[in-house]
Amino acid sequence: MHGNRKKAVIFGAGNIGRSFIGNIFASNGWRVIFVDANSELVDRLNNRGSYTILIKRNNRGDETVTVSGISALHSSQSGEIIEELCSCSLCATSVGQNALRFVVPQIAEAVKTRAASGQPPLDVIIAENIRNGADFFRGIFIEKGLDGSEAGLVETSIGKMVPTMLREDLAVDPLILHAEEYNTLILDAEGFKNPVPDLPEIKAVKNIAAWVDRKLFIHNLGHAAAAYFGYRKFPERHLIAEIITDNEINTLVRGAMNEAAASLLSEYPEDFTAQTLQEHIEDLLYRFGNLALGDTIFRVGRDLSRKLNRNDRILGAAGLCLKHGLPCNKIMEVFNAALDFRAVDEWGAMYASDTEFLKKTAVFSIDESGSSSLIFSLLGLKDDDLILEQLIKEKLLLRKKDKTGN
Template identity: 40%
Template sequence: MKNLLQFGAGNIGRSFIGQLFSRADYEVVFVDVDQTLISAFNARHSYTVEIRDQENQTIEVKNVRAISAVDVDSVVREIASASIMGTAVGPAVLPRLFPVLARGIQERHAAGAGPIDIILCENLRNAAETVRSGLQPLLPGDFPLAAYMGLVETSIGKMVPMMPDEVRKHDPLMVFAEAYNTLILDHKGFINEVPDVPGLAPKDNMKAYVDRKSFIHNLGHAALAYYAHLVAPEMTYTYQAVEDPELRAWVKIAMWESGRTLMAMYPGEFTQEGLEEHIEDLLQRFGNKVLGDTIHRVGRDLRRKLSAIDRVAGPLIEAERGGLPAPYTAIALAAGLYFLAPGSDNKPFQPDAEIVRICEEQGPEQVIREICGQSDRMIRIVTEIYRSIGREQQNGRLPRQSFGALGDRIASFFLPGAL
């Protein structure tokens, strides 16, 4: 039986990557640090994915086992014998895999096993180059990395909510997900043949689709969360925000700002009609009530989500580079600096609270420059938006008429010669 060695048994690893390969008759071997998950996998050799969408479905994922990431020798042996590998650990954790990957592929090569591909499910721009540059210093100078290990970038479009505490306590392996089940990945990244796994959608211009995911899908999620928290902080779920006509309209404007940027960056790859269909589909999926996705989840982790290479600041940088206006994206960035939506514990994500505090006490300029990577001109624009929000807020809420007026006023800042 073919097998997938999957680093990361979190929500994406279980609900998406492991599920796809298991249904294609692969054994799925998870590598994780969570001993509770590892023990449960090895006791049951299966787990449940509940599809929560217009039509609910229960998927039993079978032929599963797990090993601890701490057991390096076992992980190396699995690398040596795997059919294919995958990662879904997050950009911050990904570099921690480089030493074991380097050792594993050396031992695999020495044993005479063939080349192997690794599917990088990290929502990270330039993920292949990140892994390549991280592995090369750990390998002998003559190791044939480019010919031996295929680095396959992906665009992860599946939405998976945070699991409720009571569900995790009852069944730590169960995961909820939407019905969407297509994994866009880089056709050119494979060294071996693309696996015959239903749901894989290879693309030749992968960078365009990675950016589409970040600039439209992820941006839309972030803008939805940050706008909603400003004007309706009592909202908990993304569907509540999507059902609000004003919020939905503002978010769609921001998504289309990125759409125009993408069309300029990748001529001929995307059409206006295709992006309109994509944006409307995303907004409908954001409004999935039964999925129960929260404003806290899609907005939290400001240091990552507002960074220069991510979903809000990244599109703003590219729009400015292309000379395109993006006032609602700039508003989303400024609004993010006020984001304190509580999670299931009724508290905001603590690192986010620290960023909000710094902006309140010292002004937002340093954060916009150092975390968000914006130009001097954009720092002035976003700072003005931030301060306008502060002036207009009433009891921690921005009046809707103030938000609408802000959008009209900020649009003028993008005219030639403004600010």
């Protein structure tokens, strides 16, 4: 029925799965099958066989993209999913770290079946915002009786910005998505077992770790910095684009990104130059100012327990600076601003876990004694993070003085 048409199975029919990964393959003539746990979404995709993306362009009109040639399976349809995985050209995941543990076993089962029947190995594009995603997959593969080398495990750097859809937009079309114009998928050339797909949107690199860190420590750091500094100065504003044009905020965000760029240049001198990193920062600041995209301060800043973790965008970047003996004062000011973040969604509610997280950090702000172990457990610091711990303590003590006057 579908002849020799290439096929991609994509786990996750959410914002990135549909607006980015699915769109890339479908627009190049591939048949795309989504797998998702949302039965209502699966039914709608199957009934329509297409969906619409509004490309929100900075200071220009919208571009409408219709993605067709798609279908969907519910995540409970294990038999059908494995059958599709055994006959597809590649698969991808875009489900978030918490859901991966349910998805990877299904992929492992298909990898076994393909190997037993003499089929080519399966390449898996890990389109997740996690570090060392291939190791995560490999660990579950080994638990399922594989040795971890039977499939291509392809890590990525996901740089596309996709806002949370508003209720009024979904009321008109529940499948519609908004996304920015940027559409380059950076992935690990070394992870493939088969040839890298020859698609114009794909940029295959040899040292994916460098590009994952660039995304986390420049893009994610800068985006979070804009949210935290923006909320602190303009708590009544809602959009990232509304605050990034403020000279003070722009300077603070740029300063943190520049500190991180210096550490990346020291860590990965063969992958980046000062010029390419600076050009990347300027491009990001321009993209952050895309008013048409409607990206909210709430979306970008929420989930503090994750974003303030030792291995994430802020403390991770600070740690890399310290590793190379470089200053991280401006990055640590992002950490400080994050502790004042109280932005709310369109319903007027804070992100569920942020309320509890901020209650715990408030204890640190007023209690200097004995706080080391609490800081370690809450932020995920390691035993050898003594300098970083001291920097955090200094910020918390300053917060205490500001609040008490002592």
